[in-house]
Amino acid sequence: MKSGSRLERVLRSGRFAVTAELTPPRTTDPEAIYDHARVVVASCDAVNTIDSSGASANVSSLAMAALLTRQGHDVVMQLTCRDRNRIAIQSDILGAAALGVRNLLCLTGDGVQAGDQPETKPVFDLESMTLLSTARNMRDKGCLLSGRAIDAPPRLFLGAASNPFAPPHDVRPLRLAKKVEAGADFIQTQYCFDVDRLQSFMSAARDRGLHEKAFILIGVGPLRSARTAEWMRENVPGVVISDDIVSRMKGAPRGRQKAEGTRICVEIIEQVREIPGVSGIHLMAYRQEELIPEILNAVGLLPREPDGESSTRPLETSGSTQR
C-alpha cells in the first residue's frame, strides 16, 4: 500500500471503484459545503475536490479536501500547475498530506482563458508530468525537488488525467505510458461519450500493459439537456461529444431531456464496465450531483461496500465545524 486510502484499498482488492467530482461551491460556510457534499460522499469510494474549477475562484481544493477528510471521507485532491509555482506546489502537497489527504490527482490545469478572469497571469512552472514526478519523489525518496529531506514523507496514491477522446488520438496511449512512468498509480479520464474510441484506446493501453501498472477509471456523466451538450463541447476544454449524442438529446422532448441524459450515462457505464482493463468510473455530474445515486443504482453499483477501517483518522481539532 502506498497510501492506505480507501480508493487504493478498493482498487487493490479488485473491486470496481467509483469516484465522483464535487463541484466546489462559492461560499465560506462549512455547513453549506457539507450539505452540498452529502449526496456525493455517500455514493462513492472517494470524492474529487476540484482546484479552482474552470479556472475560476472557488473554495480551494486543499480546504475542501481538509473539510471532507475531517469527516472521515476519502478525498482525491486535485492539484494544478496553473496558479502556483513549484515551491507552492510542494508546500501544498506536504500540507495536504499532513491534513490526512491520501489521494492526489496531478493536473496541468485549464488555461486562465477558460475562466472568468482571463487577464490573470498563468504560472505553469511545472506541468502534470513533472508534478507527478515531483510528488512521487517526495513520497518514495522522501525529498523535495531541491534534494532537501522531508521528515515524514507524504503517503500518497498518485493520480493523473488522460483524455482518450482528444487528438492526436494515436499519441494518447503513449502519453498515458509516460504518466505511468512518471508515477501515476491511477488514472481518471475525461468524459467518455464515445465508447468505440475508448475501446481502441484501452486496447492500446493493454498492449503496453498499462492497465496492470495503473488503475484506469473512466470519466462519465449525465448531460442536462441538448443545449448543455452543445455548450459543453464548445466551451469546456477537452470535452468531445459526438453529433450522435447531441441529436439523441435533441430528439427527446424538452421536459424529457434530463432523463435522456441520465439514460445515456447509464448505457455508457454499462458498456465501459465490460472493457478489459477498466478498474472503475469517475462520475462528473456538474450541478446535478443529486442524480448520482440514481445512476449508480441503475447500474448496480450502490450501495458501496462499507469499508472496515476509516481511511483517514479524523483530526483532533476543536472547532464548531468539526463532526
Added chain:
Amino acid sequence: MLEVAYATSYALLRPFRRILKPGTKMESLFVFGEKITKRPLFDCQMCGDCVLHSTGMTCPMTCPKNLRNGPCGGVRPNGHCEVVPDMPCVWVKAWERSSKMPSYGSGILSIIPPPDQRLVGSSAWVNEFSRISGTPPDGWE
C-alpha cells in the same frame, strides 16, 4: 532536415565548448545569433533550456501552458489549441515531426525535467556546452 541541422551545429560547436561560457561576450553573441535564427525558425521563446531535438524540432515553450512532455487533454477536435483557438496545437505538430526524425525522434517519449527558469533569455547553446542546462534538480530521479 532540421534534425540534421541540429546534429551538425552540435558537432561544429562542440570543439569550441571551452570558450562558450556564460556571462562572456561570446555568450552575448550567441544570444543574438539564436534570436535571429531560432526565433524565425521555431518561434523560439529563449527559455535557455532548449529541448527542441526531443520535441520534434517544435518549440514546446510556444504552448500557452509551456508543456514540455506532450499535449494536454484540451486539444480541440480540429487539432487546435484549447487556449488559442486559431493556433494549431504545438504538440500535434511535434509528434508528427518527431516520427520523421530517425536519430532524436524517440526523445519525445522520455520525461523532460522542469526547466531552469533562471536561464530565460540566455544562450541555450552556451548552457548546453557548459552543462548548465540539462541537469535536473537534485531531488529529481
